[in-house]
Amino acid sequence: MSTLLKRGKVTFTSAGYWTVPEGIYEVDVDAAGGGGGGGSPAASSTGGGGGGGSALRGIKVPVVPGQRLTIALGAGGLTGAYVDLTTPIAGSVGGSTTITDADGNVIFICKGGNGGA
Numbered sequence: 628m629s630t631l632l633k634r635g636k637v638t639f640t641s642a643g644y645w646t647v648p649e650g651i652y653e654v655d656v657d658a659a660g661g662g663g664g665g666g667s668p669a670a671s672s673t674g675g676g677g678g679g680g681s682a683l684r685g686i687k688v689p690v691v692p693g694q695r696l697t698i699a700l701g702a703g704g705l706t707g708a709y710v711d712l713t714t715p716i717a718g719s720v721g722g723s724t725t726i727t728d729a730d731g732n733v734i735f736i737c738k739g740g741n742g743g744a
Contacts, residue, residue, distance in 0.1 A: 639698045639700060640700075641700065642697075642698060642699050642700055643697075643698050644695055644696065644697055644698070645695075645696050645698060646693065646694070646695050646696075647690045647691060647692050647693060647694045647695075647696065648692065649692045649693070650692060651690060651692055652689065652690060652691070652692070653687055653688065653689055653690060654687075654688050654690055655685050655686065655687055655688075656683065656685075656686045656687075656688050656726070656735055657683065657684045657685065657686075658682070658683050658686075658724045658735070658737040659680050659681070659682045659683075659701070659724065659737060660680030660681045660682075660701040660721055660722065660723050660724050660737045660738045660739035660740065661680045661700075661701035661702045661703040661704060661721030661722040661723075661724075661739040661740070662677050662678065662679050662680045662703045662704065662721045662739070662740045663677030663678040663679075663680075663703075663704040663718055663719070663720055663721045663739065663740035663741045663742040663743060664677045664703065664704030664705040664706045664707065664718025664719045664721070664742050664743065665677045665706050665707065665718045665742075665743040666706075666707045666715055666716065666717045666718050666742065666743035666744045667706065667707035667708060667709045667710070667715050667716045667718075668709070668715060669712060669713055669714065669715040672715070674706075674707060674715060674718075674743055674744075675718075675743035675744045676743045677703075677704055677718045677721065677740055677741070677742055677743040678721075678740030678741040678742070678743070679740045680701060680703075680721045680724075680737070680738070680739045680740045681737050681738050681739075681740070682737070683737050686735065688726065688734055688735050689734075690734075694728060694729070695728075695729050696726050696727065696728060696729075696734075697725075697726070697727040697728075698724075698725075698726055699722075699723075699724065699725045699726075699727070700722075700724050701721055701722035701723045701724040701725075701737065701738075701739045702721065702722040703721050703722075703739075704718050704719040704720050704721040704722075704739065704740070704742050705718060705719045706718050707719075707742065707743070707744075715744065717742045717743065717744045718742030718743045718744075719742045720739050720740070720741055720742055721739025721740045721741075721742075722739045723736050723737060723738045723739050724736070724737040725737075
């Protein structure tokens with residue numbers, strides 16, 4: 628096994644799949660969940676900002692060589708819908724970033740932020 632592969636880096640900027648290379652039994656994961664959507668305004672106030680998604684760095688995740696993993700990246704939450712001047716609507720929760728094995732088991736999760744009110 629080459630040293631380069633053991634110290635390699637794989638970056639995902641969109642959802643996808645990754646097959647664990649031979650000789651790899653653990654990966655270090657850096658990830659962020661999607662931020663929550665901002666709340667809609669009412670006549671007496673502005674809408675609240677959405678919460679930031681969680682951020683994790685250097686989390687060790689056990690894997691098996693040849694294992695096919697599904698990577699899902701958490702999207703930002705939606706802004707609360709405007710109803711009228713007296714009814715603010717909260718923004719939606721941001722999506723979680725996850726790694727799932729071939730059996731559908733979530734082996735890593737980085738949660739999204741709450742929606743603003």
